[in-house]
Amino acid sequence: MFPEHDTVDVFIGIDVGKTDHHAVAIDRTGKKLLDKPLPQDEAKLRALINKVTGHGRILVVVDQPATIGALPLAVARDMGVMVGYLPGLAMRRIADLHPGEAKTDARDAAIIADAARTMPHTLRSIVLADEQAAQLSMLCGFDDDLAKQATATSNRIRGLLTQIHPALERTIGKHLDHPVMPALLEKYPGPAELRRAGQKRVATFMRKYAPRGGNAWAADIFEALDQQSVTVAGTDAAGLVLRQLATQLAQLRTSREEVFEQVEKLVADHPLCDLLMSMPAVGVRTAARIITEVTGKHFETAGHLASYAGLTPVTWRSGTSIRGDHPSRKGNKVLKRALFLSAFAALKDPVSRAYYDRKRAEKKKHNQALIALARRRCDVLFAMLRDGTFYTTPTTPEAPIATAA
Template sequence: MPEIWAGLDIGKKHHHAVVIDADGKRLLSRRVLNDETELLQLIADVLEISGDVLWAVDINTGIAALATGLLLNHGQPVAYLTGRTIHQASTTYRGEGKTDARDAFIIADQARIRRDVSMLRPGDDIALDLRLLTARRLDVVHDRTRQINRLRAQLLKFFPALERALDLTKKGPVVLLTAYQAPAAIRRMGVRRLETWLRNRKVSGAGALAARAVEAAQAQMTALRGEELGAELVGRLARSVAAHNDEVTELDARIEARFRQHRDAEIILTLPGMGPTTGAEFIAATGGDLTAFTTPDRLAGFAGLAPVPWDSGKVSGNLRRPRRYHRGLQRALYLSTQVSVFFCPVSKAYYDRKRKEGKGHKQAVIALARRRVNVLWAMIRDQTPFQAAPALARAA
């Protein structure tokens, strides 16, 4: 058990540190700049009080990166308590005021009295790189979706027939809209010339796409007011979507290359439904080392796949979805499970059984994902690739 506890209330420009002893007495309270020099001085001052210290933070990414990185690099144990935990605990302390010093004290005191805190781990370099790359990819995908929605809305204002005819989630229609947006311009090109133009830009299905575009243009002979400016804006949005597509392609290549350097990559990829992207998200979320979870049950709980009891008095047997879990890990496991239903006979049989039991699609996928956590855990623990059940394999 540590001799002292140091709570850090993380901020953008400044952090507030409070150090307490076993009796909860404040030994130090200081506001420090989010700067390497001041943080190193804080660490040195705290270690002068006692070398046996447990640090605690309520944020473990983003603005806390420098502080937690310095602590871990200096071999200091760092506990993480979620913001929700600290907020709920604050109601049990005297007073209704809120200050950085009070929050830092609550963080330190909760680290002192709780026995279920999670400890931060440095993680390996590959897991850190994958965390950055997958986070960036998700941001770009979200930005692309927003741009596609804006593109649809803008196109509907002057050329609704073309908006109905095109699937803007695919490359070809986006390439078409970078140069041709108005009905008159598409009619002037004609099917053959437009098809040639698309083929020169390596668009698959150029003939069918050109035919749909010209058909839509012939269905609208009226030029609406604002069409010229609207076409310009559509072209600008289409080029933005194309740039996002290019960046996603580049990120996918980098993610796969870095993911395959991980020691467990080839084993993870043998699990049906797991690809380089979902595998990379799994490594990024778990830090690349499952020993911190001790059991597959804890890993499933961390991913939000294990229901929690919701009983009171005579009401028992109720289960509900947990509120605290890693969204990224759940996303990777859920998406890979959905894919496995189409390609893996074992997964398909389990999914069908759950549907026959009366469960909905989402419930059945979550139940299957929970089962696959056990399988993936055993694969990584034993360094053994996935193998289908013998009976089902013979039946297939």
């Protein structure tokens, strides 16, 4: 049940848009009080809420709580109005229950308002993000974009090297995550340039970035160069592209480091930092994602949080032919990925490793065991956030994975 739903007198459903929204307001009996388009403008939003203020307590519900829906929620909060959101998938399913097949902003806004009035269980509570969480959300999203671009650029470099000199790719590719390799390709972007520079000069250059491995890696590179004597068509053009890609990769990684410094500072300043990072394998980026995706939202139980994160199994049963539990494909994918990767990193923790090994002994595959571990850790996370307590390690082998004490 949506908190304090019984005290609401007016339900405003807003179908948000980039430049224009559409709002429908109805009272508790279902009577339509307002139905109008409005621009993405603070003054107009305030005027709309003021227009129905005399009818009682108001609940504003949107279908997108972030990006284009952020301003309506911020205005409502500033005016002391309750806010919530209706997930897009739930809205589409509810829309199928209404007559008509039209897809208009007015119809969608009316569906949101009516769902808020009659189906409070479909709504999600929102405590609008504070400044720290808002900044973290933007920075983490940008960091995700940078990570994707860096991965794509690395793959493009590997692809080009494989095309023109496979042996060289096998040597450089396995160390491409080290800063020395992009710097090397930026200065000597092809087999011909490397040969002209010579092993001694290349080793000297590489030692600036990799003092310990520079000499050995330079020897491996020239050993790889000796394995191919022919020049593949397009090698010269590939050199031009490789130099640009190497520069781009180095810039992307520098940008990620700068963003990470800001994320680290914001997480360190957040009240939940010490609590979240007391849990094994919860680092800065995982803590940041928990802050942006979990805090400020209301979850009745640990199961609700796990469902929101997409960590609850889905049972498929139909007669005797289809039986089994399968991973959910729904939920918050950003949070699910963060918790999954955190669970993978937690395999170094003895308690988490013991739980993972127990699931493997039950004939579960690697990913299934990791999802089970992520779900178990999600339960602990819920208890920690609910009680405001730090993670404590079990003292006996048979104890649960962890307790919040």
